[in-house]
Structures are given as C-alpha cells and as structure tokens.
Amino acid sequence: MSVYSIARQEWAESIFKVSTEYAIYAPVEKFKTVDYELVTAENVSEIAYNGQLPVLPLKAFFFPVKENVGQEPVADKRIIIGVRNCDLMALKLLDAVFLDEEFLDIHYQSRRENTILIGNDCYAIKETCHCTVYGLEPYPQENMDITISPVGEVLYLSVATPKGATLLTKLNMTGLREESELPESVQRKRAVIREKLKNQHKELPGLEETKAGLLKTDASFWQEYAQKCVSCGACAMICPTCHCFLLIDRQNFEKVKNWDTCQYPSFEKVAAGEDPLRRLSKRLKNRYECKYIHKPEMFNALACTGCGRCIDACIGKIDKNQIIIAACKKD
Amino acid sequence: MPGKNIYKPILFKLDEIETESPLIKTFFLHPEADFHFKTGQFVEVTIDGIGEAPYTPSSSATVSDRMEITIMKAGYVTSKMHELHPGATLGIRGPFGRGYPLEKFYGKDVIILGGGVGIAPLRCLILTMLAESEKYRKIHVCLGAKSPGDFIYKSWYPQLRAMEKINLLRAVDKADQEWDETVGVVTVLLDKLDLDFSESVAIVCGPPVMMKFGTYKLLEKGVREENIYLSMEKNMSCGLGKCGHCALGDYYVCKDGPVFTYDQIKDYPDIWI
Numbered sequence: 001m002s003v004y005s006i007a008r009q010e011w012a013e014s015i016f017k018v019s020t021e022y023a024i025y026a027p028v029e030k031f032k033t034v035d036y037e038l039v040t041a042e043n044v045s046e047i048a049y050n051g052q053l054p055v056l057p058l059k060a061f062f063f064p065v066k067e068n069v070g071q072e073p074v075a076d077k078r079i080i081i082g083v084r085n086c087d088l089m090a091l092k093l094l095d096a097v098f099l100d101e102e103f104l105d106i107h108y109q110s111r112r113e114n115t116i117l118i119g120n121d122c123y124a125i126k127e128t129c130h131c132t133v134y135g136l137e138p139y140p141q142e143n144m145d146i147t148i149s150p151v152g153e154v155l156y157l158s159v160a161t162p163k164g165a166t167l168l169t170k171l172n173m174t175g176l177r178e179e180s181e182l183p184e185s186v187q188r189k190r191a192v193i194r195e196k197l198k199n200q201h202k203e204l205p206g207l208e209e210t211k212a213g214l215l216k217t218d219a220s221f222w223q224e225y226a227q228k229c230v231s232c233g234a235c236a237m238i239c240p241t242c243h244c245f246l247l248i249d250r251q252n253f254e255k256v257k258n259w260d261t262c263q264y265p266s267f268e269k270v271a272a273g274e275d276p277l278r279r280l281s282k283r284l285k286n287r288y289e290c291k292y293i294h295k296p297e298m299f300n301a302l303a304c305t306g307c308g309r310c311i312d313a314c315i316g317k318i319d320k321n322q323i324i325i326a327a328c329k330k331d
Numbered sequence: 332m333p334g335k336n337i338y339k340p341i342l343f344k345l346d347e348i349e350t351e352s353p354l355i356k357t358f359f360l361h362p363e364a365d366f367h368f369k370t371g372q373f374v375e376v377t378i379d380g381i382g383e384a385p386y387t388p389s390s391s392a393t394v395s396d397r398m399e400i401t402i403m404k405a406g407y408v409t410s411k412m413h414e415l416h417p418g419a420t421l422g423i424r425g426p427f428g429r430g431y432p433l434e435k436f437y438g439k440d441v442i443i444l445g446g447g448v449g450i451a452p453l454r455c456l457i458l459t460m461l462a463e464s465e466k467y468r469k470i471h472v473c474l475g476a477k478s479p480g481d482f483i484y485k486s487w488y489p490q491l492r493a494m495e496k497i498n499l500l501r502a503v504d505k506a507d508q509e510w511d512e513t514v515g516v517v518t519v520l521l522d523k524l525d526l527d528f529s530e531s532v533a534i535v536c537g538p539p540v541m542m543k544f545g546t547y548k549l550l551e552k553g554v555r556e557e558n559i560y561l562s563m564e565k566n567m568s569c570g571l572g573k574c575g576h577c578a579l580g581d582y583y584v585c586k587d588g589p590v591f592t593y594d595q596i597k598d599y600p601d602i603w604i
Contacts, residue, residue: 069338102586103337103571244575247338247568251380253422255338260574268576270566271384271406274539276601290578297581 003179004157004168008049011155014171015079016044022116025061026081027054036061036080047081049150050123053307057240058087059094062111063259069247070254073110079167081118081148086131086307088119088143090240093301095143097243107257116167119144121186122193128308130201130321136305138193149186156182204321205328207302210292213328219281225323226281228316229263235287235310235320236261241295241303262286288323337571340377340422341366343398347417351483355448356413357389357401360421367395370459371430371452371562371590375570376400377422378415382408385427385567385585387452389484392430392459401451401483427570428589431456431534431560437466440526442554444545446475446517446537450483452562453536457491464496471498471524475517475541478505498524517541518548528553534590536562543603546593556594563589563596 015024016039024039026047034051037043061080098108119140122129131138140147145164149156156179159165168176205213236242237259244267246260260267263283269275277283295303311319343366347359368374370392377383384406390399404413415421441460445453453472460467472491476482482501492499500520502513513520517537533554535545542561549559565577565584572586580599582588596602 069336072336097573100572103573104334105571105573106334106336107338243573245569246574246576247383249377249380249382253340253342253377253379255383257338260576262575262578268566268578270564271409272538272564273405274564274604276604286578290575294578294581298583 002159002165003182004159005154005177005179006157006173007175008150008153008155010173010175012044012047014173015039015081016041018079018167018170022077022079024079024081027051036082039081049082049120049148049155051082052124053084053086053122053126053129053309054082055238055309057090057238057307057309058083059090059240059243061115062091062108063094063098063243063245063257065259067107067257068250068254069105069107069257070250070252073107075107075110075114078115079118080115082120083117083140083144084120084122084307085136085138085140086129086305087240088117088140089131089136089302089305090307091143093241093295093299093303094243096299096301116145116163117143118164119147121147121149121190123150123189125193125197125200126308126312127200128311128321129197129306130204130308131306132194132197133201133204134207134302134304134306136302137190138197139190149182149189151183151185156186158182201321203325205324207292207296209328210324213324214288214292217285217327221327222281222285225318226279226284228318229280229284230316231263231265231280231283232315233261233263234313234315235318236263238309238313240305240307240309241291262290288320288327292324338424338569340375340424343421343423345415345417345419345421346397348415351401351485352481354404355401355483356404357399357483358412358415359397359399360423361397362395362423365395366398366423368392368398368426369430370433370456372426372428373452373567373570373585373589374400374423374425375427375567376412377424378408378411379420379422381411383422383424383568384408384412385570387455387562387589389451389454390458391462392455393462401448401454403448425570427567427585429587431590433460433466436460436532438468440468440471440531442471442473442521442524442531442533442549444473444517444521444533444535444537444541444549446541446545447477447481448483449537449541449562450474453534454484454487456534457497461494461496464494467496469498469526470496471500471526473500473502473517473520473524475502475504475520475537478503479507479510500524516544518544521548521552529555532558532560534560534562539564539603550593556597557592559593560590561593561596563591563602565589
C-alpha cells in the first residue's frame, strides 16, 4: 500500500474540482449529528474527517431504500469520503449476497463498480461503538480504495487499489508527497483508539461465545426483552448489513426493491396464513440468530460489525449488547 | 455491458384455464422465450402491476414449450390469478431452487405422499419420472383430499392406475356414496404399502399438518431421514437468495430448497408452520 501526504486545504480544493465528473459525498456535521452530504462549494471545507460515525449506513449507497430494478441500471460515478471500517466490513456480506455469481444483481454491481470509497481512521468513537469485539480495527481494513488518516492539517492517504491510485493521479495535487509509511503518530492513535474501544466493552462476548449464548436462550428470555420492542424496524434500517427487501410490482412488469425487515409483522407470513414470526418475541430472537448464528455461517462474513447504530436508533431503548451479555451469562 | 437482469420476468401467454375445484384452477401457459426447468424447481409468476407469487409447475419438466400451474385461491395475488381469462400475459422469473435429485431415486421404490393442492408439484414429479420410468423400481403414489370432489386432476387418475409402474392409493377424510377407496387421513395409506421402507425414498408435499404427520409416519415405517424429501412452504419474494423472507436457519428456502431432506432441517424450530 503506497502512502502519501497532502495538506488538508489542497486536498479539499482538488477533490472539489472533480465534482463535475463525480458526485462526491462526505460526512458533514449538522445539528450535532454527522451524516453524508453531497459535497458542494459551501460545505467542502466542513468535511468531518475526525467526526462521529455517519448516521446513514454505507449500504444505502449501493442498496437504496427504494429502487426500480425493472429498468437497466444507471449508476452515476461517485466518490464517498469518510467511510468507516464497520461499514466497509459490512460490504463483505452485502457483496456475498448481491454479487453472488449464480444470481448477480446488476443494479448493485453497477453502483459498486462506479463508486470510489475513501475510508477514514476512526478518531471520534461513540459509547456504542464495539467493532473490536468482532475482531475489527478502528481503521479501514477491506473494501476501501484510499484511506485518509488525518494528523493536524496534514492528511495521510494510503492507496489500497488501482481505482484509488487512478483517482490520485487525476487529482494532480502539486503538494502530494510520497511517504515511506504512515507516521508513528497515526499508529499510536490507532492503538489508543483500539484500547479505548476494548475498554468500553470489556464484558461483551465475541462472536463464538455470542452464538453459544444465543443457542441456549428460551422463549421467556425473548418475551422479556420483546416487551420494550415496538416492531419499528429502526434497528434493521440503520444496520450496515441488513439486506432484506420486498419486491413491489409496478406496471410493465417492473419491480421495485424496497427495504424490508424481519422485525415487521407478516414478514414471513404465507398465503395460507401461517406465520412462523407472528409473535414479536420470535421476530426479535430471529434478528439475533440471523446476525450471530446463521449469516456468518451462510456467507462467511460478519453480519454485525459492531457499529452500535441499532442501539442508538432503538426507541424502546433496547441495548442489543445487554441482551447478548444476558444470553451468555453463566447459570 | 451489464449482464442479465435477475428481476426482469420473461413473458408467458395464458392459453387456457381449467377449474379443478371451487378454490383451485390450473393455468395452461406457453413461454414467449426459451424456458426450461427441473422438477421440484419453482417459478415466480407476476400479474402485471398487481403482484408476484411463487408456484411449482404441475406439468412435466421434460416439456418446454408449454407449462401448467395449478393455483389455490388463498391470498391477494392468487385471488387475482383466479380472475384472469385466456389471452392474458403473465411474467415469469425463474426457475428457482434445486429441484428433486432424481438420480438418487434410481432403482428404488419411490413413495409420493401428497395432499390437497400439494398434489400439483407432485404431478410434475410423477410425469417427469414417467418419462424415464424404467429407472425406478416402483412409484407408489399416496394421495389425500378432504372429499372425492376435492381431488385435483380428476381425469388423470384412471390413466395413472393403468400404468404398471404406478401403485396409486387415495384417501379422503369424508367419502361420498360412490367412493370405494380408503377413508381416513392420507398417512394410513402408508400401512397398505408392502415394501422395504429402509431402502425407499419418500417425497412429501401438502399442507403443513400433513407434512408433519406424514414425515413422522414415514420415519416410524423405517424410511431414513436423508431419504425423506420435503417441499417447504415459505414466503418467497425474490427467489434469488437475497430478500430474506424465506430464511430457514442456515438456508434460504428459495435458493437452497424448496425441497429439503428431513435430516437437513429437522433441528430447526417451527419447521411445520
């Protein structure tokens, strides 16, 4: 991986120059929350490289809330800046589902191929961030084209793919300097963040222990937690790996792929009326079994990357980590 | 250049409709593009602008220029299907799923246990097997219905009965005056079979309660778990192993099934609902 350094100011100016060719999205802070915004002349200097995790999971860029898949795919060329490792690692599961060779989803493929992903070291972490529990690092590991590690007014760019290298050439930045490696200060910062993450979730079991714990839960366990669940589905909508959808029919045999979730009533209901997930407690249980037992087995990928968004989003204040801790508690 | 759009149906013309029972109709279709399927696979049928639902064809998989689908009126889309007239254009995506591994049935006694509209996919299996009937020892067709009038494909049974390869047994819950076959649940027909169950394969398709007790009875008779093939009914939306609606443990029923052996799924809770 080649490493370069560039002044923050020149990077902002150069990246903005290619906004005629690419739609550029980056995390921008507004009303104390950070989310992806289309980069414009007005907000280009406000890109939150060191800010909080964007509210929107990255999946929405490749698997939109609503998408007409009856027509041929038309994907704009895009650059997404400030992407976090939890979201990048979630793409592993989404790629396995949508880029499956037997049934390749050309709409997803086209969006993936036409997007350049610029990852970001996580310097600001939330209380609910817990990626290290599942073996992830607080900086981009896979699926990024370039990683940005900011040190003061200097940005260190680690180029991971030919796509990233091509973009860098295109930006033609005069102040770009090749570095032998990432500076010691970035390495130290990464170690500090990793430790901080580990310390804030000391009691939380890893994937294998979570699986074992969930397998021994009984119906009453889920009935108790389900009392606070209102089936709003926010946990699934905000999850970077949840990929369930419903095909809705339109005229001319067109289909609209619309986000859906097992947390909604009737998700598994069949025409004759049977519904294995009729009870809310079963739907809640299904979510955990899907994430920690079945999906990792089916796709050899994590279905929870520890972003903590589901905990932040739950209006019933259900803390999925507390459920896992309770499930794994020794009798 | 993008590849094939997996969400785009190919068009079929509806040629004819036959009423099988008050709630069941068979739709005779022909494709407007090349279309092939294997027995046990299913298709997603779209009524333009209305909706899409999964069905297993009931005609032979060896025939590719036409296809029959038997549909029970149960929900919104199936009710709309029942309102269609010949000449209508339907969209079909698929075929999906793995189908029956026929080569594993070669040389064996094959028990086919079906009930209600579950007989439809089994008709496809039987017709496909009959196209190479010499490969099977004997095909024991055990079918059940609520009453004699509820049997679908009424004109088909005399033909089946005349075939040397076929052993046809039927049961009804409630007989009428003309019924001279078995009265009782379909599983009682298994007691009438004289064969080595431990070396036989069984295929079950029907309402959940029939699948459950049919499987238990087959196990009791000595059929091995890995030789019992079950057609699992699930809410299949995409058919492609992506939308998540038909998840069953580590499987997506649409892609990994819809036919599973009992030993593949027996440890999952709620498989019979």
